[in-house]
Amino acid sequence: MPLKHTTLITWLMALLLILPIAVGLIGTLLPAFQYFPPLGEHRMAFTPWQNLFAQGEFYASLKLTLITGIVAPVIALWLALSLLAWGYERAFFKKFEALLSPLLAIPHAAIAIGLLFLLSPSGWLVRLFSPWLTGFDRPPNWISVQDPYGLSLIFALVIKEMPYLLFVMLATMKSIQARESLQVCQSLGYSRYTAWRKVLIPQLYPLIRLPIFIVITFSLTVVDLALVIGPNTPSTLAVTLFRWFNDPDLSMRFMASAGAVFLMLSIALVLGGWEMAHYLLSKITRTERSNGKRHGLTDAVLAVGRILGLVTLLSGFVALLLLPVWSLAKRWRFPDALPSQWTFDNLERAAPLLITLTSNTLIIALSATLIACLVSLLMLETKRLIAKGTNQRNNTRAQHHAFDWLIYVPILLPQIGFLFGLHVLLIYLDLNGALSAIIALHLMYVLPYVYLTLKGPYLAYEEEYLRQANRLNHKPWRNYVLIKLAMLKPAIFTAFAIGFSVSIAQYLPTLIAGEGRYSTLTTEAVTQAASGDRKQVGSMALLQAAFPILVFWLALTLPPRWTKWRLAMKMTLKRKTKCSA
Amino acid sequence: MLSVKQFSLSLNGSNLISNLHFDIADGQVLSIMGPSGIGKSSLLHFLSGTLHHGNQVGGLMASGEASLHGVNLNNQATENRKVGLLQQMPLLFPHMSIIENLLFAIPENLHKQDRYASAQQALEKLGIPDKANTLPKALSGGQQARVALLRTLLAKPDYLLLDEPFSKLDPALRRDVRAFVLNEIQQANIPALLVTHDPDDAKAMKGQCIELTSTSI
Numbered sequence: 001m002p003l004k005h006t007t008l009i010t011w012l013m014a015l016l017l018i019l020p021i022a023v024g025l026i027g028t029l030l031p032a033f034q035y036f037p038p039l040g041e042h043r044m045a046f047t048p049w050q051n052l053f054a055q056g057e058f059y060a061s062l063k064l065t066l067i068t069g070i071v072a073p074v075i076a077l078w079l080a081l082s083l084l085a086w087g088y089e090r091a092f093f094k095k096f097e098a099l100l101s102p103l104l105a106i107p108h109a110a111i112a113i114g115l116l117f118l119l120s121p122s123g124w125l126v127r128l129f130s131p132w133l134t135g136f137d138r139p140p141n142w143i144s145v146q147d148p149y150g151l152s153l154i155f156a157l158v159i160k161e162m163p164y165l166l167f168v169m170l171a172t173m174k175s176i177q178a179r180e181s182l183q184v185c186q187s188l189g190y191s192r193y194t195a196w197r198k199v200l201i202p203q204l205y206p207l208i209r210l211p212i213f214i215v216i217t218f219s220l221t222v223v224d225l226a227l228v229i230g231p232n233t234p235s236t237l238a239v240t241l242f243r244w245f246n247d248p249d250l251s252m253r254f255m256a257s258a259g260a261v262f263l264m265l266s267i268a269l270v271l272g273g274w275e276m277a278h279y280l281l282s283k284i285t286r287t288e289r290s291n292g293k294r295h296g297l298t299d300a301v302l303a304v305g306r307i308l309g310l311v312t313l314l315s316g317f318v319a320l321l322l323l324p325v326w327s328l329a330k331r332w333r334f335p336d337a338l339p340s341q342w343t344f345d346n347l348e349r350a351a352p353l354l355i356t357l358t359s360n361t362l363i364i365a366l367s368a369t370l371i372a373c374l375v376s377l378l379m380l381e382t383k384r385l386i387a388k389g390t391n392q393r394n395n396t397r398a399q400h401h402a403f404d405w406l407i408y409v410p411i412l413l414p415q416i417g418f419l420f421g422l423h424v425l426l427i428y429l430d431l432n433g434a435l436s437a438i439i440a441l442h443l444m445y446v447l448p449y450v451y452l453t454l455k456g457p458y459l460a461y462e463e464e465y466l467r468q469a470n471r472l473n474h475k476p477w478r479n480y481v482l483i484k485l486a487m488l489k490p491a492i493f494t495a496f497a498i499g500f501s502v503s504i505a506q507y508l509p510t511l512i513a514g515e516g517r518y519s520t521l522t523t524e525a526v527t528q529a530a531s532g533d534r535k536q537v538g539s540m541a542l543l544q545a546a547f548p549i550l551v552f553w554l555a556l557t558l559p560p561r562w563t564k565w566r567l568a569m570k571m572t573l574k575r576k577t578k579c580s581a
Numbered sequence: 582m583l584s585v586k587q588f589s590l591s592l593n594g595s596n597l598i599s600n601l602h603f604d605i606a607d608g609q610v611l612s613i614m615g616p617s618g619i620g621k622s623s624l625l626h627f628l629s630g631t632l633h634h635g636n637q638v639g640g641l642m643a644s645g646e647a648s649l650h651g652v653n654l655n656n657q658a659t660e661n662r663k664v665g666l667l668q669q670m671p672l673l674f675p676h677m678s679i680i681e682n683l684l685f686a687i688p689e690n691l692h693k694q695d696r697y698a699s700a701q702q703a704l705e706k707l708g709i710p711d712k713a714n715t716l717p718k719a720l721s722g723g724q725q726a727r728v729a730l731l732r733t734l735l736a737k738p739d740y741l742l743l744d745e746p747f748s749k750l751d752p753a754l755r756r757d758v759r760a761f762v763l764n765e766i767q768q769a770n771i772p773a774l775l776v777t778h779d780p781d782d783a784k785a786m787k788g789q790c791i792e793l794t795s796t797s798i
Binding site for chain 1: 629659660664665666668670672674675676677678685686688689714716732733736
């Protein structure tokens, strides 16, 4: 990109990244101290905090949040490490890795709804064993989903987070020379799991610390997943706050803001505690690592984790497969394992609603992702130009460019912590409920993923191609698109697919910016998940899952065939014009 | 005629090249030889317009005067210089067919049919008229190098810079490609500067040869 004013662009971009977050944080922090001019409150006070700490529901919610938010990442990490230790560099594992991307692409609400269909008392799992084993003719009176301990929520979180962690780990394996280390360990007689435990995992951990933090923050603050499959009396803190924020009694907002600030503090504390625990654990195990034992009892921990990991992945896939079954079911009485009659009527009946939801969803997702791609390209080009200008003199400045850490802020901060504060700004700007506001809020979450996906391939591009093009004809902008971007097609398509699936999954940003005026597949599926019309909810969740899979499939299929097809098309057109001439 | 006067190059204050003079007549190839790190590539950057007189880039400092047919090049930006550059890598655009790669370089102001005709002519010169719509990766290394040269020449450069364009080729191929390159330069009748490690390259170009030696040691 023949850009000028790179410093100016950097500052503008950084400001654009920081500003909404800062406004959102301030918009949450001030009401937490009773300051909220729109409601006529101009004096700072501690009343919201007193109210908060006087609520019994607050403590119950906080307890649930801490349990689910800490247990889920621990299990997800354990299972991901076990699967990796078990399968890394083995032939079958390649196929296994390919299975991960659909699970990553599918919005978590769709997975949660599928899990609801699988695990609930009238779900598929009970049906499968009824009545021949259990003797049930009607659904048992169990609480197997939305249980008060949050077990089903933990399970759903693990299903969503484990593939992500596994994916991240696989990407970092090259940089720690895992294969060579494993060969050395095994030639020294170490068992596979012990080698992993003593040599590879300690090296791997520092590299995946940030993704782990993202997973912990997500677990502590997730709203949509908890609405669908989490406990509801009391609910997790994020859901409780969400209810308070939406309460018709506007004065509840003060307490909700105080709660949101408290939640953010808890995240900081949990992350600090996590690091402390890791530090202690590595202190304790340091001597054990070099004691020379080639096998260990703790190997069993990884062996068990492997089995649980496989079960978890399997449940995730079964849950997804149940979505189309429900949307096509006509009659599905309780103990039957499959519907007795099938029909397209459900889809037909829901068609008007589904079409509105789908068009809203696609308009938002496509615009947000497209903008995110353009902004990412602009940011990466300025980063590249600045890095080029400084690489000989000052290496650190080029490596630690402001974008590289700023971009993580929206992902690391809890949505519930600042989206409501940001909503106040939208009201001031008279943008509340506008489609553009929804797209802007989506952009905030799509941009980081698009940027991070594009970064590696973009900066590794062989710039000499573009320079040669500019020497051959002097059209720098055209060459940037026709040569550089065209050559980066695979990376751009993948980044687009990831951004698209992130946008499809957004629940809170859509709801808060849209004020319920624009429903998407995700918001509607989450709202109706509990209401019970499984056929309709199944159809929504199915569509919600289908679009990201389709886009991912296209992103993998199109780029390698693009040029071949383009040339073939050109040839056919040429032949036709020749014939007609 | 491409002329360079009083070209000097220093890295962090120590001299690499001092007071280099040369003239290259149209249709002639001047070869410059010397060990790595002597500043051969910097000379090419100076001539192509990415390293400017008196500017310092990463500790590199170049000074001197370059002119083409008596017109000073120093103050001209790369895009106004009409310079052709051929490097080790052929840099054919992998997502474009051979003929698209050639058409990319042909000036736009020509008539569409003329543009196609000269691209087709280039393909026939290469002996691969049937490969017009194949992708660069389908060609051998020697063929790719030749396509790259013709692509550069189709852009009608006023002078040509060659940065070790033969070093990645099989020794058996090199002789053919060298002869091809020399022939094309003579036909295009433009001055060309070749930078190389290989004395055989310089010999094959049948022109003057300057050997740079370390002056600072």
